[in-house]
Amino acid sequence: MAEAKIDSLLAAHAKVTVIAPKARPRVADMAAAGEIEWLKREYAAGDLTAQFLVVAATDNPVVNRAIFKEATEKNILCNAVDDPPFCDFYFPSVVRRGDLQIAISTAGASPALAQRLRKEINAQLPLDVGDWLTDLGNLRREVTQIEPLNEERKWLLHQLAQREVCGYESCPSRLLAREHALKNPLPEKKS
Numbered sequence: 001m002a003e004a005k006i007d008s009l010l011a012a013h014a015k016v017t018v019i020a021p022k023a024r025p026r027v028a029d030m031a032a033a034g035e036i037e038w039l040k041r042e043y044a045a046g047d048l049t050a051q052f053l054v055v056a057a058t059d060n061p062v063v064n065r066a067i068f069k070e071a072t073e074k075n076i077l078c079n080a081v082d083d084p085p086f087c088d089f090y091f092p093s094v095v096r097r098g099d100l101q102i103a104i105s106t107a108g109a110s111p112a113l114a115q116r117l118r119k120e121i122n123a124q125l126p127l128d129v130g131d132w133l134t135d136l137g138n139l140r141r142e143v144t145q146i147e148p149l150n151e152e153r154k155w156l157l158h159q160l161a162q163r164e165v166c167g168y169e170s171c172p173s174r175l176l177a178r179e180h181a182l183k184n185p186l187p188e189k190k191s
């Protein structure tokens with residue numbers, strides 16, 4: 001269980017420390033590779049200092065609740081796996097394509113439904129939507145640098161979000177943005 005949480009946290013670029021006497025081979029490998037830190041021992045009261053977020057994922061609910069109590073006292077967000085009253089937040093089921101993330105939560109009503117919807121959305125969402133988003137993000141940065149902030153710019157950004165964008169200079173969406181910028185120059189800066 002902890003393994004899945006470690007994957008979610010690493011995907012969010014977290015710096016992960018695991019405290020556990022035993023770990024599955026994959027977790028041990030991640031520690032050996034320096035991707036996470038592993039303190040090979042049981043949790044001890046006082047372990048939680050300066051952490052932003054804690055996941056209590058031992059197979060002992062008494063230990064998990066003690067971890068939640070210490071986290072609460074120290075204002076650290078805590079998720080005790082599969083123990084909703086001892087969660088400050090729930091892990092959602094997530095579909096990812098590059099910078100695009102779709103998180104599904106049923107607020108604990110049915111994790112199985114969250115998983116099913118993840119699979120359905122994953123099957124429907126084009127595989128290259130993350131690459132498209134990267135191009136769209138680059139074009140948006142160009143547009144916001146050269147266009148004044150007004151209703152026209154907002155219209156343009158909504159238009160571009162409906163079009164294919166590519167990295168090429170002759171890309172029709174880039175041409176539309178440039179044409180628009182020529183008609184809407186930024187006001188001259190007073191020196």
Ligand SMILES: C[C@@]1(CC(=O)O)C2=NC(=C\c3[nH]c(c(CCC(=O)O)c3CC(=O)O)Cc3[nH]c(c(CC(=O)O)c3CCC(=O)O)/C=C3\N/C(=C\2)[C@@H](CCC(=O)O)[C@]3(C)CC(=O)O)/[C@H]1CCC(=O)O
Binds near residue numbers: 005087113
């Ligand atoms: C989304 C996902 C994310 C993740 O875990 O990272 C997640 N559970 C997943 C799967 C899953 N979990 C369970 C099953 C078996 C089927 C079933 O029981 O329905 C399956 C499906 C399977 O295993 O196939 C059992 C289960 N889960 C909880 C309880 C306790 C309870 O309900 O009281 C029990 C009963 C335990 C028991 O019987 O003892 C509680 C929680 N699980 C949550 C998240 C939070 C609510 C999220 C929400 O509702 O949206 C919450 C509240 C706390 C938390 O954050 O952990 C992940 C899907 C990952 C994916 O995308 O594949």
Ligand SMILES: NC(=O)c1ccc[n+]([C@@H]2O[C@H](COP(=O)([O-])OP(=O)(O)OC[C@H]3O[C@@H](n4cnc5c(N)ncnc54)[C@H](O)[C@@H]3O)[C@@H](O)[C@H]2O)c1
Binds near residue numbers: 057059082
């Ligand atoms: N939602 C799900 O799909 C799902 C699936 C499996 C398990 N679970 C839940 O997750 C929890 C963990 O299950 P698991 O299968 O990952 O168990 P596991 O036995 O694989 O892992 C438990 C880990 O806790 C560590 N541990 C035990 N006592 C400890 C202590 N005092 N201090 C620090 N570490 C300690 C062990 O060394 C081990 O690494 C259980 O509560 C289980 O019900 C949920």
